[in-house]
Amino acid sequence: MSRLIVISNRVSAPRSTDAAGAQGGLSVALAAALREYRGLWFGWSGEKTEEFTGHIDLQRHEGVTTATIDLEEQDVDEYYNGYANRTLWPLFHYRIDLAEYDRSFAGGYERVNERFAETVAPLIEPDDLVWVHDYHLIPLGAQLRERGLKNRIGFFLHIPWPPSRLMVSLPAHERLVLSLLAYDVIGFQTEEWLESFRHYVERELGGYCTDDGFIHVGHRSVHAAAYPIGIDFAEFQQAIDSPTAQTAFDRMRKSADGRRTIIGVDRLDYSKGIQDRFLGYRRFLEEHQECRGEVFLLQIAPPSRGEVATYEVIREELDELSGRINGEFAEVDWVPIRYVNQGYPREELAGFYRAAEIALITPLRDGMNLVAKEYVAAQDPEDPGVLILSRFAGAALQLKDALLVNPYSKDEISEAIHTALHMSREERVRRWRAMAESVRNDDVVAWRHAFVSALEGAKPHPRKAAAKG
Numbered sequence: 088m089s090r091l092i093v094i095s096n097r098v099s100a101p102r103s104t105d106a107a108g109a110q111g112g113l114s115v116a117l118a119a120a121l122r123e124y125r126g127l128w129f130g131w132s133g134e135k136t137e138e139f140t141g142h143i144d145l146q147r148h149e150g151v152t153t154a155t156i157d158l159e160e161q162d163v164d165e166y167y168n169g170y171a172n173r174t175l176w177p178l179f180h181y182r183i184d185l186a187e188y189d190r191s192f193a194g195g196y197e198r199v200n201e202r203f204a205e206t207v208a209p210l211i212e213p214d215d216l217v218w219v220h221d222y223h224l225i226p227l228g229a230q231l232r233e234r235g236l237k238n239r240i241g242f243f244l245h246i247p248w249p250p251s252r253l254m255v256s257l258p259a260h261e262r263l264v265l266s267l268l269a270y271d272v273i274g275f276q277t278e279e280w281l282e283s284f285r286h287y288v289e290r291e292l293g294g295y296c297t298d299d300g301f302i303h304v305g306h307r308s309v310h311a312a313a314y315p316i317g318i319d320f321a322e323f324q325q326a327i328d329s330p331t332a333q334t335a336f337d338r339m340r341k342s343a344d345g346r347r348t349i350i351g352v353d354r355l356d357y358s359k360g361i362q363d364r365f366l367g368y369r370r371f372l373e374e375h376q377e378c379r380g381e382v383f384l385l386q387i388a389p390p391s392r393g394e395v396a397t398y399e400v401i402r403e404e405l406d407e408l409s410g411r412i413n414g415e416f417a418e419v420d421w422v423p424i425r426y427v428n429q430g431y432p433r434e435e436l437a438g439f440y441r442a443a444e445i446a447l448i449t450p451l452r453d454g455m456n457l458v459a460k461e462y463v464a465a466q467d468p469e470d471p472g473v474l475i476l477s478r479f480a481g482a483a484l485q486l487k488d489a490l491l492v493n494p495y496s497k498d499e500i501s502e503a504i505h506t507a508l509h510m511s512r513e514e515r516v517r518r519w520r521a522m523a524e525s526v527r528n529d530d531v532v533a534w535r536h537a538f539v540s541a542l543e544g545a546k547p548h549p550r551k552a553a554a555k556g
């Protein structure tokens with residue numbers, strides 16, 4: 088059997104020394120794949136070094152080999168904080184108003200992708216399958232081909248693919264997209280992002296798409312398909328059955344004191360729509376005075392990407408907005424929003440999800456959104472809560488029995504909260520069953536099997552180099 092080489096910006100293989108549940112489902116799932124295929128996981132250590140040397144720190148944790156490199160400060164500024172998080176992240180989430188186009192960012196991005204390629208290439212054996220993850224590493228496949236790799240190489244994009252009309256605002260967009268043709272399989276979260284990609288290929292690259300799932304540009308044919316990511320359902324069930332989850336559940340229910348809990352859990356990011364969510368909840372409190380004092384919103388949002396200025400701004404805005412709403416509506420014995428800026432271990436989070444009668448997950452745009460799936464998995468089958476979900480999250484295409492809302496509309500959010508609070512148990516159970524079936528069947532194990540089998544099935548790469556822009 089071929090080995091599997093996973094390459095992503097950051098590496099997070101499970102370690103038994105980590106606090107219980109500190110690892111995300113994705114890292115657990117990729118680690119399981121790596122154990123099965125005896126592979127290794129390559130990426131940035133998260134550490135900085137004075138001068139890039141290409142030194143690889145090889146480690147083995149619980150049957151998984153990790154290989155990490157340190158990057159220079161300039162690399163981190165231009166590649167990670169720059170092109171990845173200030174150019175591609177906003178653009179791919181349809182926020183061209185926030186996207187910064189800076190030539191030094193683009194240069195740093197190329198340079199770090201080259202550094203990745205240069206360092207990882209000697210670790211790759213001829214029969215290895217290579218799986219590259221996410222928007223940080225789009226050109227990596229082409230860089231590896233330039234170094235003579237003929238392996239089957241796949242790419243999975245965890246975030247949306249923007250509509251062509253937005254994509255063309257990126258300087259040198261053709262060059263970036265053409266570099267994707269070096270891969271054998273390109274995976275997207277949903278049919279919607281795949282459709283946007285195919286549209287770009289036809290319109291901007293003069294290529295064409297065929298019914299067998301291939302895109303064709305010049306002499307290259309690449310398999311492009313949707314592989315919706317899921318959660319590790321079995322692992323999450325264990326988390327929910329743990330004593331820690333039970334304690335967290337009891338703590339929440341006790342502190343709710345008979346009030347109903349609406350929960351939101353997100354990384355603090357503008358794409359997650361937390362501001363519009365607060366405003367929608369505010370509208371609900373205005374319109375339904377009779378419900379004031381009977382519900383509260385628990386918003387858990389640990390800060391992310393502290394080095395990017397936009398994230399500082401959104402943090403300040405949310406502090407201000409939650410303070411204002413609380414000031415406006417609070418009573419001596421009731422605060423409408425509990426806004427918590429920290430992360431919690433998975434088992435505790437599972438207990439919080441279960442204690443919440445409603446989840447309000449309203450990203451303005453999201454590749455998938457695993458929080459929505461975790462909420463569904465954590466519910467009591469006899470008395471499940473209601474999921475209110477943005478129609479612009481990738482997860483909405485699978486979780487059609489959620490209350491789907493337009494996250495920009497305060498009225499829709501307000502109405503959905505009201506509907507959720509009054510929904511009969513029978514309807515809650517009916518909706519939950521349909522969603523739970525999807526979350527259980529399309530889990531992260533099914534996701535990686537689907538992607539890796541597609542990669543295994545790919546034809547060997549032709550001797551001729553991939554098209555370059």
Ligand code: ADQ
Pocket residue numbers: 111112113245246316352353354387388389429430431432433436453454455456457458459461
């Ligand atoms: P993210 O944008 O990070 O991921 P999401 O899919 O919701 O978004 O995953 C977040 C993960 O972090 C979940 O497992 C959640 O439990 C955890 N998490 C979030 N807030 C937390 C908190 N306060 N405490 C503890 N854990 C917390 C990107 C894309 C998504 C895509 C995923 C996976 O943006 O669209 O679903 O990758 O492909």
